[in-house]
Amino acid sequence: MSIARSTFYYRRKEAAQDTWVIDRIEAICLEFPGYGYRRVTKQLQHDELVINHKRVLRLMRESDLLCRARRKRLKTTNSKHPFARYSNLIKGVVVSGMNQVWLADITYIRIRNGFVYLAAILDAYSRRVIGYAISTSLETSLALKALRMAIAARNPAPGIIHHSDQGVQYASEEYVEELRHPGFRISMARSGNPYENATMESFFKTLKYEEVYLFDYETLADVLDRIPYFIEEVYNRKILHSALGYLSPVNFEMPALVSRNRE
Numbered sequence: 571m572s573i574a575r576s577t578f579y580y581r582r583k584e585a586a587q588d589t590w591v592i593d594r595i596e597a598i599c600l601e602f603p604g605y606g607y608r609r610v611t612k613q614l615q616h617d618e619l620v621i622n623h624k625r626v627l628r629l630m631r632e633s634d635l636l637c638r639a640r641r642k643r644l645k646t647t648n649s650k651h652p653f654a655r656y657s658n659l660i661k662g663v664v665v666s667g668m669n670q671v672w673l674a675d676i677t678y679i680r681i682r683n684g685f686v687y688l689a690a691i692l693d694a695y696s697r698r699v700i701g702y703a704i705s706t707s708l709e710t711s712l713a714l715k716a717l718r719m720a721i722a723a724r725n726p727a728p729g730i731i732h733h734s735d736q737g738v739q740y741a742s743e744e745y746v747e748e749l750r751h752p753g754f755r756i757s758m759a760r761s762g763n764p765y766e767n768a769t770m771e772s773f774f775k776t777l778k779y780e781e782v783y784l785f786d787y788e789t790l791a792d793v794l795d796r797i798p799y800f801i802e803e804v805y806n807r808k809i810l811h812s813a814l815g816y817l818s819p820v821n822f823e824m825p826a827l828v829s830r831n832r833e
Contacts, residue, residue, distance in 0.1 A: 591621065592629055599635050602809060604779030607636065612816035653741035658766055659757035660733050665694045668826055669726050672700070672754075674734040675770040676713065677777070679797070681787045688777075688797060689716040689739075693724075694769055697811055698819035699801045700724055704794055713739040714748060721752060728753025735759050735767060776809060777801075 591614070598613050599605060605613070607627040614621050630636050665671050671694035679686045689712045691701035701720025705712045732754040734740040740758070749756055759766030781800045787793050807820045814822040 588629060591619070591625075592633055594619070595626065595629060595635060596633070599630075602780055602804075603784055604776060608812065609810050609816070612810050612812075616810075616816070653738065653743065653746075655736050655741065656756045656758045658733075658759055659731050659755055660694070661766070663731070668693055668695050668823060669724055669730055670695060671731045671733060672720065672726075673767060673770045674713065674717070674732065674740060675767055675774070676708065676737070676739065677774040679782055679787060679793055681789060681793065686787070686790055686793045687712060689713045690770070690773065690801075691716050691720040692770060692773055693819075693823075694733075696819040696823045697769060697773065697814060698806050698823060699773070702798070702801055704790075704797060706790055708739065710739045710742045710744050713745055717745070717748060726752060726754075729755060731755045731757050733757040733759070733767060773805070776805065780804070780809065 594614065594617070595610055598610050602609070602613075607630050608623055610630065611621065611623040611626040614626065660671055663671065673692045673694050674690070676687055676689045679688060684706070687705055687708055689703045689705075690699055692698065693700050700723050701716040701718070703712050703715035703719065705715075730753075732749050734757075736758050739745060746756065777797075777800065781796065781804070785792075785796065787796075805819070807818055809818055810816045811819065811822070
């Protein structure tokens with residue numbers, strides 16, 4: 571057939587390489603089930619494998635490893651309240667360092683007999699979760715606990731923009747007073763517009779796809795056992811973010827922390 575013998579052996583070698591790569595992709599998808607092919611590609615490249623996203627997409631499609639999870643949403647924002655609203659201060663702002671803009675929001679986690687709620691604070695620069703709280707109640711105390719955790723962790727200087735939705739938890743007198751004491755600038759997204767807090771939406775999506783949808787939580791204790799570990803050890807330290815040059819939040823912050831310590 572006028573085909574060189576080397577052609578046959580080359581194809582066998584490529585097939586063997588594909589098998590090894592698929593094994594590694596499967597391992598990544600087991601650890602991070604919500605990863606798409608681009609983040610899988612970056613993880614493989616971090617592992618010093620020379621590969622492009624087209625090959626990863628082909629292998630993931632052939633192995634049925636592309637995630638397709640979809641879930642309905644539960645509303646956690648009550649913006650029908652008598653408290654003051656604040657303008658959106660982050661529109662057009664370019665965040666260039668830590669502790670310039672903090673983002674706050676609340677999501678839900680389903681358990682056997684109802685829902686558990688998670689309030690979180692992110693540093694917009696690194697997407698790192700710096701404060702969080704879990705409760706079966708949507709009272710203001712939930713949001714306050716997350717805020718106090720973030721303040722204790724970062725000891726921020728005055729002038730940070732605190733951005734949230736217009737929910738009653740964030741507009742309440744108690745929460746606003748807590749923000750004024752360290753000198754935060756209060757910012758709120760327009761009612762019913764999640765795109766004005768898109769980074770928080772992205773975090774909650776990752777949380778649901780990588781953790782919540784994979785486990786059947788029975789009780790509040792189950793959530794308290796798993797969610798802090800996921801936030802601290804998986805999301806903050808391991809999960810790659812395309813907006814951060816495919817680094818984890820902790821690794822993205824590292825140069826800034828080293829520079830600050832030298833000063």
